[in-house]
């Protein structure tokens with residue numbers, strides 16, 4: 428099943444994510460020889476590794492998504508990737524729909540849920556969600572809509588397809604924390620010459636190093652990083668907006684200062700964990716229509 432042809436700038440986004448499915452290379456995992464089942468298990472392991480979004484053994488993102496409240500509901504996951512969140516949602520929801528621009532994500536996830544008639548996936552854009560108004564009880568999009576060609580249009584579409592009182596969970600990139608300022612801007616941008624190579628155009632440079640998973644891979648065509656004022660503007664149609672900062676431990680743990688034993692003593696685990704949830708690379712948004 429596929430939607431009408433995407434707009435020209437969406438085509439670049441679609442091609443990028445079709446050619447580079449979210450399998451997360453590295454970590455000693457050879458995706459070229461892996462079976463789909465090994466890929467699904469690998470992504471699940473990575474999602475659980477070192478992050479703050481669920482307690483051990485609990486469903487992914489259960490710190491933020493109340494899965495019990497979704498029992499018997501109609502839900503939509505935007506940008507489903509290889510289906511790790513659809514996997515959790517289908518355990519409770521009556522119907523799980525998914526849209527994603529990526530052709531390879533559609534192939535992986537269609538295969539994954541081939542025997543589950545309650546999961547219905549399409550290649551389609553969040554800029555024109557192919558569902559009527561007030562249709563869904565819940566919409567999720569993890570690491571997706573900051574990559575969209577027209578992000579505001581996507582958020583307005585999410586608002587349109589949610590039922591009144593319906594809820595939404597989003598993870599989007601934040602402009603802040605060591606990942607943005609130290610690893611990208613300072614190391615790759617200033618010291619590595621990336622900013623100069625992009626004519627000191629910060630946006631172009633940041634896109635070029637965001638989601639560039641392999642040494643020779645370009646970054647995603649679009650990767651917006653939001654500040655708090657962007658959140659207030661983009662989601663003003665929603666009745667309530669709860670925005671929290673989150674991230675991964677490695678943002679802080681990999682800073683060169685942490686190689687010194689004294690720094691580990693000065694910044695013990697608990698302090699670094701506090702920093703992750705107050706100065707990490709993600710916004711976790713919980714919205715209500």
Ligand SMILES: C[S@@+](CC[C@H](N)C(=O)[O-])C[C@H]1O[C@@H](n2cnc3c(N)ncnc32)[C@H](O)[C@@H]1O
Nearest residue numbers: 444449506508527528529552553569571574575
């Ligand atoms: C970084 S991947 C995230 C995939 C998945 N959520 C995950 O965490 O593995 C970004 C995804 O956003 C999708 N995407 C970007 N713009 C989109 C749009 N306008 N509509 C639907 N999907 C979009 C891409 O196709 C890609 O699958």
